[in-house]
Amino acid sequence: MRGISETISTVIISSVIIMVSIMIFYIATYSLTTTMQVSEYGYMKSSMINIASSIPEIIKGTSISISVPKGSVGVGYSIQNNIVYEVDVLTSSGWKNIIVDDSPSAIVIRSYNVVVTSNRIIYGINNLTVNDIAFIPTIWEYYKDGASIINFNTSRFYIHIYKVTNGTYTEIYIRIYYLQLRPKYISGPRTIMFVPGGKVIEDQINNIEGLVIREINSVTGKTIRSYEPSKLFSLGYKVNLLLSVDRLYVVMT
Structure with missing residues (x-):
C-alpha cells in the first residue's frame, strides 16, 4: 500500500508540476505577445509623428515611406463625405466660393490589443488655420x-499675411495653403508611402474686398468653423x- 501511495503522490506532484509549467508557459507567451503589440503600436505612433514633422x-x-509591422496593427483610412472646406472671396463682382476639399480624408491606424485611456492630440493643433x-x-x-486609434489628417489651412511696399x-497679400490627403490601396509589402501629387489649385485674386474660410457640413449647409480676417x-x-492647394497621396499596401 505504501508503494501505491508513493506512486499516486508522484503522479499528483508530476501533474501539478506540469500544470504549473503550462500556466507559466501561457503567461510568458501572453506577456511576450502583449509586449510585442505595445511595441508595434508605439512604433507606428512614432513613425506617424516623424511623417507629420516631415x-x-x-x-x-x-x-517618404514607412514599414508596417505584420502583427496586430491595422492600417486604413476614413473619408468625411459630409464635410467640405472652402474659401469664399468677395470681389467687385460678388462672392466667389472655391471648394478646396470635398472629401477630407484621414489615415487610421488601429490596434485592438493596446488600451489608450485618453483622447488627445499627440502632434499639431486642432485649429481651422495655422501659421506654420x-x-x-x-x-x-x-x-x-x-x-486604440491613431488618426492622421491634414484638414486645416496654412495662412501667411504680409505687406509689400x-x-x-x-499692398497686403494673404497666402492660403491647403494640403489634400488622398489615400490609395495597392498590393505589395506592408508599407505606407507619402507621395506628393502636385498642384490642384494655384490662383491669385487681386483687390479682394472680403475673405472667409469655412468648414461646412454639406448635409445641413451649416458652417462648423470659420476664419475671417x-x-x-x-x-x-x-x-x-x-x-x-496641393495633393498628397498616401499609398497603403
Whole structure:
C-alpha cells in the first residue's frame, strides 16, 4: 500500500508540476505577445509623428515611406463625405466660393490589443488655420469601439499675411495653403508611402474686398468653423489673395 501511495503522490506532484509549467508557459507567451503589440503600436505612433514633422519636405517634393509591422496593427483610412472646406472671396463682382476639399480624408491606424485611456492630440493643433506649415498635420490618439486609434489628417489651412511696399504704395497679400490627403490601396509589402501629387489649385485674386474660410457640413449647409480676417480690409490697402492647394497621396499596401 505504501508503494501505491508513493506512486499516486508522484503522479499528483508530476501533474501539478506540469500544470504549473503550462500556466507559466501561457503567461510568458501572453506577456511576450502583449509586449510585442505595445511595441508595434508605439512604433507606428512614432513613425506617424516623424511623417507629420516631415510635411515641409514632403510638400517640396520628397516622398517618404514607412514599414508596417505584420502583427496586430491595422492600417486604413476614413473619408468625411459630409464635410467640405472652402474659401469664399468677395470681389467687385460678388462672392466667389472655391471648394478646396470635398472629401477630407484621414489615415487610421488601429490596434485592438493596446488600451489608450485618453483622447488627445499627440502632434499639431486642432485649429481651422495655422501659421506654420509644420502644423498642417494633426495626429489624434483615442479609444473607440474596442480599439486604440491613431488618426492622421491634414484638414486645416496654412495662412501667411504680409505687406509689400513700393515707395509710398503698400499692398497686403494673404497666402492660403491647403494640403489634400488622398489615400490609395495597392498590393505589395506592408508599407505606407507619402507621395506628393502636385498642384490642384494655384490662383491669385487681386483687390479682394472680403475673405472667409469655412468648414461646412454639406448635409445641413451649416458652417462648423470659420476664419475671417475682416480687419485687413479696413486698413485702406489693396488686398490680394494667393491660394494654393496641393495633393498628397498616401499609398497603403
